[in-house]
Amino acid sequence: MDTVDDLDLLTQRLSPGAMTTDPDLLQSYRQDWSFDPAAGTPVAVVRASTASDVQETLCFADSRSISVVPRGAGTSVVGGSTAIDGAITLSLERMRSIRIDASSRTAIVEPGALTNDVKAAAAKEGLYYPPDPSSFEICSIGGNAATNAGGPCCVKYGVTSDYILGMTVVLADGSIAELGGDRIKDTPGLSLTKLFVGSEGTLGVITELTLRLIPQPPTPHTLVAFFPLMSEAVTAARDITNRTRPSELEILDNAAIKVAEEFLRMELDTDAGALLIGRSDAGNAAEAEMELMRTHCEKRGASAVFVTDDHHEGELFIRPRYAVYEAFEQKGVVIGDDVAVPIDKLPELTDGIADIANRNNTTVVSYTHAADELTHPVLNYPVADEAAAASAAAARREIYDLARALGGTVTTEYGVGQHKRGNLSNALDPVVVKLNRAIKNAVDPNNILNPRVLIP
Numbered sequence: 001m002d003t004v005d006d007l008d009l010l011t012q013r014l015s016p017g018a019m020t021t022d023p024d025l026l027q028s029y030r031q032d033w034s035f036d037p038a039a040g041t042p043v044a045v046v047r048a049s050t051a052s053d054v055q056e057t058l059c060f061a062d063s064r065s066i067s068v069v070p071r072g073a074g075t076s077v078v079g080g081s082t083a084i085d086g087a088i089t090l091s092l093e094r095m096r097s098i099r100i101d102a103s104s105r106t107a108i109v110e111p112g113a114l115t116n117d118v119k120a121a122a123a124k125e126g127l128y129y130p131p132d133p134s135s136f137e138i139c140s141i142g143g144n145a146a147t148n149a150g151g152p153c154c155v156k157y158g159v160t161s162d163y164i165l166g167m168t169v170v171l172a173d174g175s176i177a178e179l180g181g182d183r184i185k186d187t188p189g190l191s192l193t194k195l196f197v198g199s200e201g202t203l204g205v206i207t208e209l210t211l212r213l214i215p216q217p218p219t220p221h222t223l224v225a226f227f228p229l230m231s232e233a234v235t236a237a238r239d240i241t242n243r244t245r246p247s248e249l250e251i252l253d254n255a256a257i258k259v260a261e262e263f264l265r266m267e268l269d270t271d272a273g274a275l276l277i278g279r280s281d282a283g284n285a286a287e288a289e290m291e292l293m294r295t296h297c298e299k300r301g302a303s304a305v306f307v308t309d310d311h312h313e314g315e316l317f318i319r320p321r322y323a324v325y326e327a328f329e330q331k332g333v334v335i336g337d338d339v340a341v342p343i344d345k346l347p348e349l350t351d352g353i354a355d356i357a358n359r360n361n362t363t364v365v366s367y368t369h370a371a372d373e374l375t376h377p378v379l380n381y382p383v384a385d386e387a388a389a390a391s392a393a394a395a396r397r398e399i400y401d402l403a404r405a406l407g408g409t410v411t412t413e414y415g416v417g418q419h420k421r422g423n424l425s426n427a428l429d430p431v432v433v434k435l436n437r438a439i440k441n442a443v444d445p446n447n448i449l450n451p452r453v454l455i456p
């Protein structure tokens with residue numbers, strides 16, 4: 001029996017219209033937001049609408065040792081959902097139901113639901129789902145769980161894994177595992193839910209999640225402060241986080257300020273070495289937190305500090321942080337990356353990144369989730385310019401070397417994917433590498449699930 005007949009067999013077992021082998025459609029599932037030119041072409045795309053579709057696909061693939069790439073919304077910037085030649089891409093985009101149980105403050109969601117839709121459904125009940133990857137309007141909650149996504153508010157509220165109480169996972173052989181439950185304090189057996197969070201589609205396919213929700217916080221107060229030097233902003237951020245827990249604390253470097261100003265025209269100080277943005281959603285205590293932030297910024301040499309408790313003005317104050325991506329998208333290819341170094345090394349990192357950009361004749365700006373010590377270098381180059389793409393790739397490698405030399409890491413909130421997998425064997429203890437492989441082998445002995453990502 002050849003592959004085409006085989007795929008016909010699978011089609012009959014799936015919901016109508018779930019599988020496609022249409023070459024045009026296959027093309028649109030090749031790449032994710034890492035835009036890898038070497039992405040493969042899937043032999044078929046299954047757009048599951050039920051857990052049974054997922055089970056059938058995995059049983060079929062496992063029995064024939066066909067690789068399967070689980071895919072949410074395809075916003076991975078590290079090649080997590082990049083297709084593999086001859087593999088099946090298993091998209092969860094049609095599984096989008098969201099049910100809020102206000103009495104238990106939980107959300108029961110299918111993996112393809114957009115994070116923004118989960119947040120909105122919770123908000124309708126006066127509840128809050130905190131994790132806020134910047135891609136929240138375009139990424140899926142299943143993808144967030146599979147990468148343990150984080151974002152600006154994680155400094156106060158934690159990352160995705162802090163909100164996952166339970167999940168249903170289809171394993172490579174088609175069996176279904178119900179992990180966790182709907183209670184915070186429920187710990188039978190090993191902590192397997194945590195193991196599957198961040199497993200990037202290598203251990204199983206998530207078909208349902210039970211999420212913890214919290215009360216909607218009050219409208220945040222917002223502070224912006226310009227500093228002549230990055231080192232001053234970093235010291236202020238360190239002082240602030242030693243005394244309080246802001247709901248966001250971001251720092252833009254000079255290059256990022258310039259890009260934001262060119263795009264927004266809001267009279268940002270383009271001579272400043274750094275722009276610090278801090279927020280507090282502490283209700284009655286927010287005013288005091290803002291004063292504390294202001295004091296520390298001024299003490300560390302801020303040239304100008306502005307504070308607002310107005311919602312709309314606050315949204316305007318944080319615009320520069322988001323404008324970087326929007327501005328770059330209009331100019332060409334945007335590559336967001338992520339590295340982390342100890343907070344005291346941040347100025348060396350951002351200065352070093354600026355130097356790397358100059359030497360490689362490429363554009364890189366940096367913004368930092370200061371309290372998490374996590375920096376996003378964002379690269380930009382013209383579409384279809386191979387030389388520029390090569391310069392950007394060289395700059396990225398140098399940035400990784402620099403982060404490591406400063407005692408940091410190159411795998412933080414975006415995940416490992418295909419792109420950073422090569423860095424793991426060196427970064428991890430050999431015993432841990434062995435453990436990773438043993439766990440993978442135990443749950444996916446035929447190595448069909450996303451075989452090119454994460455596991456070293």
Ligand SMILES: Cc1cc2nc3c(=O)[nH]c(=O)nc-3n(C[C@H](O)[C@H](O)[C@H](O)COP(=O)(O)OP(=O)(O)OC[C@H]3O[C@@H](n4cnc5c(N)ncnc54)[C@H](O)[C@@H]3O)c2cc1C
Binds near residue numbers: 033080
């Ligand atoms: C503009 C932009 C900004 C971003 N900002 C952030 C940010 O602030 N923080 C952050 O953490 N990330 C960020 N990202 C990266 C990306 O959005 C996140 O990694 C997100 O969680 C991926 O979700 P997705 O639905 O697009 O997943 P995909 O890209 O489709 O998949 C990501 C990984 O999850 C696996 N996967 C997806 N769904 C499932 C499932 N149901 N079961 C098992 N495995 C699955 C895939 O196999 C893959 O390994 C950003 C990306 C962009 C483009």
